[in-house]
Amino acid sequence: MPESKDGKHESAAGGRIVFRNANLLDGDHAARPGTTVCVRGERIESVEHDAAYQAKPGDEVYDLDGRTLMPGMVQTHFHSHFGAFGDGVRAPSLGLEAAPPYVSMLAAYNAGLCLDAGFTGAIGSSNAFTIDVSLKEAIQAGFVRGPRYLAGSHELVTTGEYSDYDNNRNYYMKLGDTGLTRKCDGPDEWALAGRTEAGRGCDVIKISAGPGHGSSPAREILYQTRAELHALVEAVHKLGKMVRAHAPSKISILECARAGVDIIDHADRIDDECVEAILENDCTVVPSMLWSERFLALAEPWDHDATPLPISEGFPETPDVARARIRAVRADYDYTCKAMPEAARAGVRMVVGDDYGTPIMPHGDYVPELELYVKTLGMPPLDVIRWATKNGAEAMRLGDQTGTIEAGKLADLVIVDGDPLVDIACLGIKENLRAILLGGRFTKNTLGLSPGRGASA
Ligand SMILES: [Zn+2]
Incomplete structure (x- = not known):
């Protein structure tokens, strides 16, 4: 994975970061399991059902296996x-x-x-x-x-x-x-x-x-x-x-x-x-x-x-x-x-x-x-x-930019082991926070790329 000059991971050049099979908590509505979220650059490009995802060259794909994806x-x-x-x-x-x-x-x-x-x-x-x-x-x-x-x-x-x-x-x-x-x-x-x-x-x-x-x-x-x-x-x-x-x-x-x-x-x-x-x-x-x-x-x-x-x-x-x-x-x-x-x-x-x-x-x-x-x-x-x-x-007066997971918004995201709607305390265990993205860049990432579906070199 490339490292930017400040040491934060970013997606493969020009490619997208793709989270598949997410339990989506978009910050507003009820959970939507089976969701794919694509991030391009600093923003969310699309939020769609897993079945609607169309792979593109350079996609860096993470299968979240039902983990929760929510806004930072x-x-x-x-x-x-x-x-x-x-x-x-x-x-x-x-x-x-x-x-x-x-x-x-x-x-x-x-x-x-x-x-x-x-x-x-x-x-x-x-x-x-x-x-x-x-x-x-x-x-x-x-x-x-x-x-x-x-x-x-x-x-x-x-x-x-x-x-x-x-x-x-x-x-x-x-x-x-x-x-x-x-x-x-x-x-x-x-x-x-x-x-x-x-x-x-x-x-x-x-x-x-x-x-x-x-x-x-x-x-x-x-x-x-x-x-x-x-x-x-x-x-x-x-x-x-x-x-x-x-x-x-x-x-x-x-x-x-x-x-x-x-x-x-x-x-x-x-x-x-x-x-x-x-x-x-x-x-x-x-x-x-x-x-x-x-x-x-x-x-x-x-x-x-x-x-x-x-x-x-x-x-x-x-x-x-x-x-x-x-x-x-x-x-x-x-x-x-x-x-x-x-x-x-x-x-x-x-x-x-x-x-x-x-x-x-x-x-x-x-x-x-x-x-x-x-x-x-x-x-x-x-x-x-x-x-x-x-x-x-x-x-923060940034409601039009962040705070929910929607296409066009900044990709400020958290990926969690567990379902906060079942037990909100799961957010408090550091190891459960598998990944954190700020403006499309990982500030933490302990997820493995999906086998065979990672970034194409
Ligand atoms: Zn105070």
Whole structure:
């Protein structure tokens, strides 16, 4: 098989890559066994029944023997540099835990993990030093392995909120650089921050709209004034970029949706009124519920009297305060487990993605989130596949290019041992991912060519 200059396999010169006898999950519709998909160059040339396939000279043919062929997935909440620092267990929150070059290398490493997990697209969430812009450019230039990428920005925050790092709990540190966050107050500063981040090359401007999610209970607070929120969204949209918001409460969901925020992160406490505003403004929702589940699994059996829980909220908590917080998180989680499927059934565009890069949720291990939506929320597996593929591509605004398997679209494909509609967990076992293609090129290939039907020399 020829090697391109960046080391990725591509099809024999001018020939096609042909996948025969595939169990096709096209990212939208029910499975179609017995399907042949032909790839020419970076795009899908045809999707047809096996019987309709007509061999052409130079075809590189793989008999998938009933394996699943599906679109590459999209990780829509990607904190590129969260992960191992120093002792290998702490997760960074500021991005200042190590030197910027180290943090950048971690981001590059995580991008590779993401691709190897079958995710051919990703949308950045907040990051320090605007690393995401360089990460995106390095992937595009071909010397860093990673998915198609939309660069996230600093997290825009208001003075006095939970993550106002240089003014709140850490004011005494006199930080010269606030890492992950950038503070702005008043409509003019919010618009200026949006323009600045966009000008630096960020595609999606992240904001913190309210407190809560995962390890802390939702509180009905909106950090911004409406005028600040609207000034930001207007400024960012004028530049053709998107806004995403950490919005873990009813008021933050509602106000962000009404202001035209494109991606609503977390959306704990979503209700019918929120759903109406979300549908009206065509927002995408990232339920990101794995973090809450994993936190509760750690925190609920914890012996707080013996040792303080390592994931605390602000200053060290007394055991009783910690227990009350965990009960409130549980109430949020149980509520959201019921409300999120209802929102999905009402037509909200759901996608997958979560705060990976913490010890209980490492980068690259993304499929347990999909499992959670099937097993705990009771979502049909086909819906969750659609969240991970078609909807993710639409959230990236690449829905006309990728996210489903159709003639003319980019060949971002994953070939899997097993049927995700029977057990979605099969996607989480690396050995099951037999091949991954990004734009028609294999980034992984452990399939053997069909005997006698391989590329003609
Ligand atoms: Zn996040």
